[in-house]
Amino acid sequence: MxxxxxxxxxxxxxxxxxxxxxxxxxxxxxxxxxxxxxxxxxxxxxxxxxxxxxxxxxxxxxxxxxxxxxxxxxxxxxxxxxxxxxxxxxxxxxxxxxxxxxxxxxxxxxxxxxxxxxxxxxxxxxxxxxxxxxxxxxxxxxxxxxxxxxxxxxxxxxQDDVSIANLILDEMKKQNPDGGKVAYVNVSGIAPLDTRDGVYQKFLDSNKKFTQVAKFGKYSESVATDTAAEGAAVFKAHPETTLVFAAYDELAKGALIALRQNNMTDKVKLYGVDVSTADIQLMTEAGSPWMATAATxxxxxxxxxxxxxxxxxxxxxxxxxxxxPAALITQQLLKDKGVTNMADLRAALPDLTTPKILGASWIPEIKPGQ
CATH class of the missing domain: 3.40.50.2300 (Response regulator)
Structure with a gap:
């Protein structure tokens, strides 16, 4: 739907x-x-x-x-x-x-x-x-x-999960040059999330201004709700948190719910992975802390x-x-371009469509999303 x-x-x-x-x-x-x-x-x-x-x-x-x-x-x-x-x-x-x-x-x-x-x-x-x-x-x-x-x-x-993680973590560093205290939202044992975790661990090793203060995340049939429940307790215990990195969008949504519950959206910036119309709407809401995502x-x-x-x-x-390959999508870009859904995003970022990957003249080209 x-x-x-x-x-x-x-x-x-x-x-x-x-x-x-x-x-x-x-x-x-x-x-x-x-x-x-x-x-x-x-x-x-x-x-x-x-x-x-x-x-x-x-x-x-x-x-x-x-x-x-x-x-x-x-x-x-x-x-x-x-x-x-x-x-x-x-x-x-x-x-x-x-x-x-x-x-x-x-x-x-x-x-x-x-x-x-x-x-x-x-x-x-x-x-x-x-x-x-x-x-x-x-x-x-x-x-x-x-x-x-x-x-x-x-x-x-x-997806190129190494590239995805690098894109979003580099943007987090760019927007926060003085570093920050990171709440990390991820789960283990899932191939793309494990790959993103490896990039994140290297990022921490190479950027000592960024320190992890907490980790949470629940992979279940109700990812956002269960992650939010964990996150609410984590943020209460770690009010010093200034940044959140969530390894995919359902985890980001859970973290966002938890930030709202703890009245922390005005002092914490959220960075995620993946995109959908629902994600775009959450990123562009007034006062949203979700600053950027990397996605296909x-x-x-x-x-x-x-x-x-x-x-x-x-x-x-x-x-x-x-x-x-993935693209970096910032909250500022979405607002500047008036993006409210995936159709708008494709128009704003045409590189998201890659007809040359496994493309050939004998397979008719389509315009995804239309």
Whole structure:
């Protein structure tokens, strides 16, 4: 569904059904994301200029998702579906809505339907990796987004999480040259969040003016609400906090709720990751402490993943890993450009749309979000 206006009060009430990033069985995470050897990203890869012999109208793509409610997931799915349909294909969507066991079952159903390719969008690595292996063994190519996939015959696509963390932390440093006392909001065991954590730890080591005074964050079916509950206690115990770095937007929303509850929004600056229409509205509210985020466009990401699936279904040999670059989005930019939603943001930051990544003349270009 599209968000209209997401005040913090409304946010707290609906956060029960919000999810994001790769799934984990708890905030301690799973072992697969850490045990699987990660291949290097091959971002120089390009599709063949001519359509391969396997490219044909009516390619059948199964999209097996682990989504949540909110415009991020809606736009991601719309981007993927629009791109596949533009290429003459069809999409069968299976959505587990936060149920890891259900996603495994759905992957089995998708395999049995014998599609030309399968997209796995988010999920718990320990659960989905055996099914990914099964699909590949059955001759079905698989493209995975934001799951620590162990089978390197699958194409793993993710945001460039090192770049994302560097972008937002550099902006936090730029806006706060004298440093500050940081409350860190993250959870472990989730592949992209672990990567961002590594960048953050190096940032602290290299920037001694920034010191961590607290850490919190809860990954659950109600991320923002549960994180807010932890954050309220943390901020009460650490009133000296001047900065918050949250590793993805649902955690940022939880921290924002907690800051409001403790009447600290006038002295604390918040920095996050990811973007949606709801995030934009929270960033641009009067008195908002959410100063900046680093993000990709979810509709564009969905379209890229879809192009990978179309190419794989057509017989193109793909690399094991590719990453998608992010952009820095500041509160000031949003206000200066009059940005109130994702459509406005795409117009203000055209670099968010990247048609050349897995683009080819034989896959019609779409305008994500339209």
């Amino acid at each position: 599209k968000w209209k206006h997401a005040s913090v009060a409304v946010l707290a009430s609906v956060a029960l059904v919000l999810t994001g990033c790769s799934q984990s069985s708890s905030d301690s995470g799973s072992s697969s994301s850490k045990s699987a050897a990660a291949p290097s990203a091959d971002n120089s890869f390009t599709l063949p200029s001519a359509a391969p012999s396997g490219f044909k109208p009516g390619l059948k793509i199964a999209l097996v998702r682990q989504s949540g409610v909110g415009d991020y997931f809606e736009q991601w799915g719309n981007g993927a579906t629009a791109q596949i349909q533009a290429a003459g294909g069809t999409v069968d969507t299976y959505d587990a809505h936060g149920d890891n066991g259900k996603q495994v079952s759905m992957l089995g159903d998708a395999i049995n339907s014998k599609p030309d390719a399968i997209i796995v969008d988010h999920g718990l690595a320990d659960s989905v990796n055996p099914k990914i292996d099964e699909a590949i063994k059955a001759g079905i190519p698989v493209v995975v987004y934001d799951v620590a996939v162990s089978n390197q015959k699958a194409l793993y696509i993710s 466009d979810p509709a564009n990401v969905g379209a890229i993943v879809a192009r990978g699936a179309v190419a794989a279904a057509s017989g193109v040999k793909l690399p094991s890993k590719m990453t998608i």
